[in-house]
Amino acid sequence: MRKPARQAQTALNGREPSLLPELCSIEALFMLVVAAELLAVLLSVASQGLAALSWAHLGLVSALVLWITLASAAIICSARPLLERIPPLAAWLVVYVVILLCAGVFSALGQWLLKGIGRGFFDGWQVATHVLLTAIIAGMLLRYLYLLQRLRAQQQAELRARIQALQSRIEPHFLFNSMNSIASLIAVDPDLAERLVEDLADLFRAALSKTSKVSAERELALTRAYLRIEQLRLGERLRLSWDVATPPDDAELPHLLLQPLVENAIYHGIENSRTGGELAVKLRIEGGELALSVYNSIAESTQESRRAGNKLGLDNVRHRLQAFYGADAQLIIDARPESFCVNIRIVDVRQRPVLPREKKKA
Structure with missing residues (x-):
């Protein structure tokens, strides 16, 4: 299979x-x-x-x-x-x-x-x-x-072109939102905004990279950097729960798989709420099998925007998972009036062995 x-x-x-x-x-x-x-x-x-x-x-x-x-x-x-x-x-x-x-x-x-x-x-x-x-x-x-x-x-050439097209749709939106987050902090706390520019630089390097898959630890680090920016911008309105075990060294994930999910959760479920909301990220990798869930609460005033705004980003993630793993990956959405949860399960995220004649790109 x-x-x-x-x-x-x-x-x-x-x-x-x-x-x-x-x-x-x-x-x-x-x-x-x-x-x-x-x-x-x-x-x-x-x-x-x-x-x-x-x-x-x-x-x-x-x-x-x-x-x-x-x-x-x-x-x-x-x-x-x-x-x-x-x-x-x-x-x-x-x-x-x-x-x-x-x-x-x-x-x-x-x-x-x-x-x-x-x-x-x-x-x-x-x-x-x-x-x-x-x-x-x-x-x-x-x-x-x-x-x-x-x-x-x-078929492989067509698949490369398809993945690059899907990923290019994620990167501009991701970078635009990150820059807006830092811009909103400049007038309030210039020193803090300056420090966050370093996180944004890391996000730029990651988003502009042509790498299709990265280590799970690198993908988590990218998401943490993004959440640091959003946490300082939204303050107490963003109640973050991060339950992630240390991934194995040989675990790989598609580049920018997790970050678009937490971005959707913030911009379509939490940001428009006056009281904010909860964002919970859970990830487990055991025996090469990955179980990931991104949960966010939804206020009544943001339910319509969530229904209108989440579909494109989630379809993009679903298509990328299908291209990388085929039937070995599943994306399941649990949408309720008061919450929205994305569950991803991948059969094997372990790094494939590289033949001696092949060299990995740095």
Whole structure:
């Protein structure tokens, strides 16, 4: 279930997808073994017929196909960093030649083990037949994998563009509200406003960053900086409850996921109320699973503005969660006359391992 989310994360971290087949994972090797066995059965039935099928012949064909498949996969996987440095067409040609060489080598080796080449039993035509069959099958398979990788690269490019568009809709509104908050404090307490400019600088750097995912601790720090500004602007009208456990080091969240939620809670549920209201943030991450809730009370005078103003921001957050995690994330809204609560649950927010050939951007 999580495979699409992992592919989305790779795309959103700014790494261009490779058009070469990925054969280094356990899942890929398992599929190769299954495909090799099915191919061995097909070749055996085609050459002997189902009625005369010999288990010994099937075993020999199966062994040959498996050796060719696994050896080719091992060589391609080991040489992948080098192949990615040359033009894609040349890389695919090298992959094709490697598979044909493995077919020729293991076909000849099989004859040597079974009959002995030094005793005149070597059959060059049989080796050529095996290489030709491998060329046909490998050509069709590589063509399919190439088209599949091209389609995946196109989908990832579209996903990157979609996420950037959604995030760009959040940043201007977020920065505009932060600047207004500080501007309202300049006449009342210039020294305090000056100190808050440092928090705003951090918010600017975060909002203008092109990073799609950040550590959970960084996302929480950004939200705390924003809430410090709002707490000093609204004073006792903002009654803040912050119940957040220290997140694991490997936990990551989409950039600007939490801050828009608390911003909505303040501007649509608390700011317009003369008596203010309560804002409660709860976050737990256990075993990689995240449970987040943002609750705010609503006064009667602000209920209509809440209904009119929350939908766009929440839809934006929902779409981003879907793009990053697919079905592994849920956003549930609990809207009542006196309160509004957003609940988010993500199956796994742990940082994905990075391959040695990939480097994270600072």
